[in-house]
Structure formats: C-alpha cells, structure tokens
C-alpha cells in the first residue's frame with residue numbers, strides 16, 4: 280500500500296487524489312492525515328520541507344511534491360495517461376504550473392491571515408499575491424482549456440485551484456469569470472472524483 284500524507288482541504292493533495300481516481304489507483308493508496316504545524320509530525324522526516332502532499336512508497340522512501348507524485352502515479356498506471364506525450368505535454372505542464380501558482384498565491388493569502396497578527400500584516404504584499412490570482416484567472420477566462428476524455432494533469436490542477444478559491448475565498452471569482460465557471464461545471468460533470476474529494480468541513 281502507498282501512503283499519502285495530506286489533509287482534506289489541501290488543493291495539492293486533492294490534485295493527487297483526483298489523479299489517483301482517474302488512473303484507477305485509489306484503492307492502492309491509504310490517506311493518512313498530516314498536521315503541517317505539528318513539530319512532532321513524522322511528516323518532517325518523510326519530507327524535510329514538512330509539506331503535504333507527500334507519498335510514502337512501499338519501501339519507505341518518499342516522493343514530493345504533488346507534481347512529482349502525480350507523475351509517479353501516471354508511471355504506475357502505464358504512463359502517458361494524464362501526462363500526454365509530445366507537444367501536448369508542455370501545454371499541460373504549463374497549465375499545471377499556472378494552476379499551482381494560482382494556488383500558491385491563494386494559500387499565502389490564507390496563511391497571512393491565519394499565522395500573522397493583524398498589526399503585522401503587509402497589505403501591499405497581500406495585494407501582490409491577489410494580483411497573481413487575478414491575472415491567472417483573467418488569462419484562463421480569455422482562453423479556457425479543453426477537457427479531455429480522460430482528464431489531463433493541467434485540467435485536474437486547474438479544477439483543484441478553482442475549488443480552493445471556492446473553499447477559502449467564498450467563490451468570489453465566479454462573478455467575473457463565466458467561461459471558467461462553465462469549464463468547472465463541465466469538469467465536475469465528467470470527473471466524479473472532483474465532487475468526491477471536495478472538503479466539506
């Protein structure tokens with residue numbers, strides 16, 4: 280059994296869970312919750328960065344980050360399933376980079392509120408992070424990606440990024456991005472794992 284260290288609300292962990300479901304590997308992965316703030320967490324030995332998701336292999340070695348884990352799962356499933364080959368690979372890698380970067384910028388804003396006392400917060404820095412999210416959404420709204428018969432890694436990453444904005448930013452992105460809303464609805468209809476992995480806490 281593989282062990283996935285993650286938490287239910289993590290957008291990067293969700294990307295791994297959806298990839299596993301699409302590849303038919305969910306029953307080979309046990310999900311073990313990890314608290315990234317707990318200094319006693321074995322996670323810090325499993326991944327020196329102390330970040331989730333981290334995948335523990337059968338021999339005890341570990342893989343991180345989410346980009347490496349999803350590529351490993353694709354390899355286990357025979358390869359070339361959610362990571363296309365040829366030129367198409369690079370448009371999916373670029374889309375994943377954009378979606379993951381959007382998530383990073385969103386997460387940093389959440390952490391600013393969660394971990395920094397209000398008096399110490401830097402509004403210009405937060406606005407800089409918000410700008411990354413906003414520009415990424417604008418670029419995606421102008422040219423929404425395809426949704427492949429078997430969802431590809433960039434598409435999965437984008438769905439998780441938008442899901443994270445729904446979870447932590449009250450879905451405010453929806454009002455100005457109708458094409459992306461339609462894209463996410465179509466993705467959810469095609470990929471049951473999207474709803475199945477939604478954090479309901």
Ligand SMILES: N[C@@H](CCC(=O)N[C@@H](CS)C(=O)NCC(=O)O)C(=O)O
Pocket residue numbers: 288289290291292315328329330331332344345346379386
């Ligand atoms: N690039 C990483 C990002 C992972 C990440 O930022 N995970 C967050 C939770 S969603 C985390 O572990 N935060 C705790 C920390 O940064 O210490 C990936 O793709 O896996």
